[in-house]
Amino acid sequence: MDTTRLIIVAVGGQGNLLASKILGEAALLCNVPVSMSEIHGMAQRGGVVESALVFGDARSSIISDGEADVLVGFEPLETLRARKKCNPGTVVITNLAPVPPFTVAIGRGTYPDVEMIQNQIRTGISRLIAYDAVSLATEAGNVMAVNTVLLGSLIQTGILPLSSECVKQAIRTRVKKQFVESNLNAFEKGFLAAQRLT
Amino acid sequence: MHRLLTDKSGQKMLLLGNEAIARGAVEAGVGVSTTYPGTPSSEITLNFFQISRETDLYFEYSTNEKVALEVAAATANSGVRSMCVMKHVGMNVAADPLMTLAYVGVKGGLVIVTADDPAMFSSQNEQDNRYYGKFSGLPVLEPSSVQEAKDMTAYAFELSEMLQEPVILRTTTRLNHATGVVELGKINAPVVQGDFVRDPMNYVTVPAVSKKLHARLLTRLEKAKQISERCVWNFTQGSGAWGIVCNGVSYNYVSDAVSDLGIEAKVKVFRIGLSHPLPEATIKQFLKKCEKVLVVEEGEPLMEETIKAFAQEEKLPLTIAGKGENLFSRLYEYDPALVRKTIATFFDVAYEPAAPVDLSGIPELPQRPPNLCAGCSHRATFHAIKKAAEGMDIICPNDIGCYTLGFLPPLSMGDFLICMGSSIGTACGFSRVTGKKVIAVIGDSTFFHSGMAGLVNAVFNNHNFTLVILDNETTAMTGHQPNPGVDMKNLNMNGYGRVSIENIVRAIGVPHVSVIRPYHVRKSVETIKAALDFQGVSVIISREMCHLYARSIKKPGRGAFYVSEKCRNHRTCINELGCPAFSVTDGRVVIDPVMCTGCSVCAQICPEHAILPLKK
Ligand code: SF4
Ligand code: SF4
Numbered sequence: 001m002d003t004t005r006l007i008i009v010a011v012g013g014q015g016n017l018l019a020s021k022i023l024g025e026a027a028l029l030c031n032v033p034v035s036m037s038e039i040h041g042m043a044q045r046g047g048v049v050e051s052a053l054v055f056g057d058a059r060s061s062i063i064s065d066g067e068a069d070v071l072v073g074f075e076p077l078e079t080l081r082a083r084k085k086c087n088p089g090t091v092v093i094t095n096l097a098p099v100p101p102f103t104v105a106i107g108r109g110t111y112p113d114v115e116m117i118q119n120q121i122r123t124g125i126s127r128l129i130a131y132d133a134v135s136l137a138t139e140a141g142n143v144m145a146v147n148t149v150l151l152g153s154l155i156q157t158g159i160l161p162l163s164s165e166c167v168k169q170a171i172r173t174r175v176k177k178q179f180v181e182s183n184l185n186a187f188e189k190g191f192l193a194a195q196r197l198t
Numbered sequence: 199m200h201r202l203l204t205d206k207s208g209q210k211m212l213l214l215g216n217e218a219i220a221r222g223a224v225e226a227g228v229g230v231s232t233t234y235p236g237t238p239s240s241e242i243t244l245n246f247f248q249i250s251r252e253t254d255l256y257f258e259y260s261t262n263e264k265v266a267l268e269v270a271a272a273t274a275n276s277g278v279r280s281m282c283v284m285k286h287v288g289m290n291v292a293a294d295p296l297m298t299l300a301y302v303g304v305k306g307g308l309v310i311v312t313a314d315d316p317a318m319f320s321s322q323n324e325q326d327n328r329y330y331g332k333f334s335g336l337p338v339l340e341p342s343s344v345q346e347a348k349d350m351t352a353y354a355f356e357l358s359e360m361l362q363e364p365v366i367l368r369t370t371t372r373l374n375h376a377t378g379v380v381e382l383g384k385i386n387a388p389v390v391q392g393d394f395v396r397d398p399m400n401y402v403t404v405p406a407v408s409k410k411l412h413a414r415l416l417t418r419l420e421k422a423k424q425i426s427e428r429c430v431w432n433f434t435q436g437s438g439a440w441g442i443v444c445n446g447v448s449y450n451y452v453s454d455a456v457s458d459l460g461i462e463a464k465v466k467v468f469r470i471g472l473s474h475p476l477p478e479a480t481i482k483q484f485l486k487k488c489e490k491v492l493v494v495e496e497g498e499p500l501m502e503e504t505i506k507a508f509a510q511e512e513k514l515p516l517t518i519a520g521k522g523e524n525l526f527s528r529l530y531e532y533d534p535a536l537v538r539k540t541i542a543t544f545f546d547v548a549y550e551p552a553a554p555v556d557l558s559g560i561p562e563l564p565q566r567p568p569n570l571c572a573g574c575s576h577r578a579t580f581h582a583i584k585k586a587a588e589g590m591d592i593i594c595p596n597d598i599g600c601y602t603l604g605f606l607p608p609l610s611m612g613d614f615l616i617c618m619g620s621s622i623g624t625a626c627g628f629s630r631v632t633g634k635k636v637i638a639v640i641g642d643s644t645f646f647h648s649g650m651a652g653l654v655n656a657v658f659n660n661h662n663f664t665l666v667i668l669d670n671e672t673t674a675m676t677g678h679q680p681n682p683g684v685d686m687k688n689l690n691m692n693g694y695g696r697v698s699i700e701n702i703v704r705a706i707g708v709p710h711v712s713v714i715r716p717y718h719v720r721k722s723v724e725t726i727k728a729a730l731d732f733q734g735v736s737v738i739i740s741r742e743m744c745h746l747y748a749r750s751i752k753k754p755g756r757g758a759f760y761v762s763e764k765c766r767n768h769r770t771c772i773n774e775l776g777c778p779a780f781s782v783t784d785g786r787v788v789i790d791p792v793m794c795t796g797c798s799v800c801a802q803i804c805p806e807h808a809i810l811p812l813k814k
Binding site for chain 1: 210211212319342343344371372375376377378379447449450451453454533534535536551552553554555556557559560561562563564565566567568569570571600603607608772773776778780781782
């Protein structure tokens with residue numbers, strides 16, 4: 001089986017680890033070999049959280065620079081920071097709603113223009129799907145569901161060897177009961193958004 | 199039921215490396231587990247903690263790794279399978295009992311888990327704990343995958359009982375925090391009761407006894423070597439004339455590199471899973487069939503040096519390399535591309551690295567360092583200390599916990615840190631030789647872990663500094679594990695004691711003790727000032743529950759604050775406090791009502807009284 005490498009970057013608290021768990025669970029349901037790696041600990045206090053997911057027959061669970069097939073960014077600045085993981089064949093999916101780092105508030109650095117971020121990400125990769133995932137999550141009835149919105153777009157691209165059904169099933173088992181409905185909504189919204197942007 | 203107690207042999211489950219280790223121990227019928235929490239090991243014992251509430255397993259968070267190992271040494275010598283879990287630096291604390299426990303050995307299986315952290319994702323150094331195996335004479339097992347993490351853990355108990363010695367299970371962050379599909383095995387019912395049979399001539403390590411025990415340890419080590427020679431965890435793959443020896447996660451990178459480079463037919467890979475003692479005879483056989491050999495191991499050149507010595511003994515003229523120029527580094531962790539490139543260089547294979555994307559257009563991006571949470575009581579305490587010490591030339595030794603982050607601006611509190619408890623010991627030294635005012639900080643859990651001894655020293659030797667104990671009533675950094683000062687009733691758990699930090703400090707004989715509530719800014723500053731004026735050891739206990747913990751045990755929260763029109767934009771709040779709930783939007787300070795916890799510290803320090811509670 002071919003290997004597909006996915007990097008997810010997010011700011012602590014945006015639900016990156018849950019998104020990875022959902023994908024892992026979906027892989028188990030679809031009988032796709034998967035290995036994952038994440039960084040916790042100190043990085044969690046408002047820092048960047050990165051997960052790597054490798055689908056298929058590879059053994060390594062981390063992804064070197066230039067070797068991601070897909071990059072999903074929950075925050076535009078962090079997506080740009082992670083661009084070194086991309087190569088000319090990479091597809092990037094990013095939320096465009098910024099979460100400014102605290103360093104910006106205390107005047108150590110300025111948050112770059114989102115238009116510029118988008119243009120930078122777009123150069124030298126194969127495809128960019130970018131939109132405001134926070135408003136879609138809000139529309140879906142759960143501001144916190146940015147992660148499932150982006151999962152919807154990821155699955156729409158068809159790059160991962162996972163079906164929509166498997167992922168939805170994983171959402172049902174991995175998400176807290178009272179949030180399942182809004183997360184499934186969010187997934188649908190992200191799926192449609194990627195379709196529109198094709 | 200806890201999911202790791204699922205008794206369906208053959209079922210597949212997605213597990214974190216740390217969960218797989220816990221599951222392996224459950225399958226082996228572990229009866230006792232002890233730990234001091236530390237990333238990347240924490241989830242192993244978090245699972246034991248929960249499992250112990252549903253089964254007969256005895257689990258405890260001990261005050262430090264030394265105590266944890268002492269407890270487990272006793273239970274294992276009473277015949278109960280026991281597991282002691284720590285992060286790599288914890289092994290330094292446990293090293294004292296470890297070295298002699300190797301002489302004494304065990305009756306029931308004892309597995310000591312050390313979770314190493316190459317690249318230091320959340321640690322103060324990247325020491326390679328395989329040396330502890332060599333140092334103590336104990337076997338070391340190193341899994342490469344999540345499935346192996348489970349299987350090797352179960353095997354480690356058997357090996358331990360076979361040899362009657364503790365076994366070290368050594369992992370790295372990339373295994374602890376990797377997730378993979380694991381096929382479950384059969385659960386053996388835990389044996390939680392044993393018996394200790396008195397035998398002073400084998401257990402009381404006076405010199406006459408130890409002389410005999412050291413010799414016995416060497417015999418057992420020899421037996422371990424025989425096991426290592428035929429152990430399924432040490433295996434070869436392939437049959438070419440190029441040799442690669444690797445261990446742990448490096449094996450994954452090697453396997454992928456060999457197939458990516460298409461050199462399967464040319465390479466023989468020796469994967470080491472039982473890495474101490476190394477299978478000498480098997481490795482020598484392997485070397486004889488190779489033209490040249492590359493050793494791929496993160497950290498120190500431990501296998502490399504030994505394997506070179508083996509080749510010397512056999513008078514083999516082949517090249518053996520690992521660390522070196524254009525090869526591997528002793529620094530940080532490896533990754534697939536690095537391993538692939540190094541293998542290609544060493545064996546001179548044509549190789550096209552992934553075309554890097556052009557990063558030249560990207561401007562300098564603002565950093566996103568980790569930060570104390572919004573409303574964290576440590577921020578309030580640090581602010582009060584700074585106010586109280588205004589105009590003084592101070593040195594602030596910091597310690598290990600969330601509050602380490604106080605060294606970042608704008609708080610900038612933290613001048614020295616080497617290990618758990620070091621703030622107090624180093625404060626003794628700094629205050630003695632510099633003549634400056636020294637203000638040390640330490641958390642509640644770290645105080646119990648190893649801070650207390652430093653404080654005893656300070657009182658006895660009549661040092662002169664102020665210690666602030668940041669008591670947030672939990673071990674926050676590693677995920678809110680309990681410590682001896684925690685009120686376990688908050689977790690609906692009975693049958694625990696509770697130790698008062700204040701009583702300890704007074705009993706040690708600290709002459710000047712005070713308690714503050716850091717959210718009361720003015721009062722806190724005054725109390726700290728009085729402590730700083732004192733000549734001798736003064737201790738301030740700053741008590742306020744970690745906000746995240748308070749929320750997780752569902753303590754009622756406070757309402758958020760907002761910045762009113764009275765704000766004159768001089769940004770005292772941002773410049774002095776730096777709560778992450780603040781941001782600057784259109785040139786004005788705003789508070790994110792979702793992040794703000796309502797601690798009210800910013801409202802108290804705003805000179806314009808412009809920060810007010812949001813009306814509900
Ligand atoms: S987890 Fe608790 S102690 Fe740690 S930074 Fe957050 S509020 Fe502070
Ligand atoms: S009251 Fe002020 S300092 Fe406290 S959490 Fe809210 S914004 Fe931060």
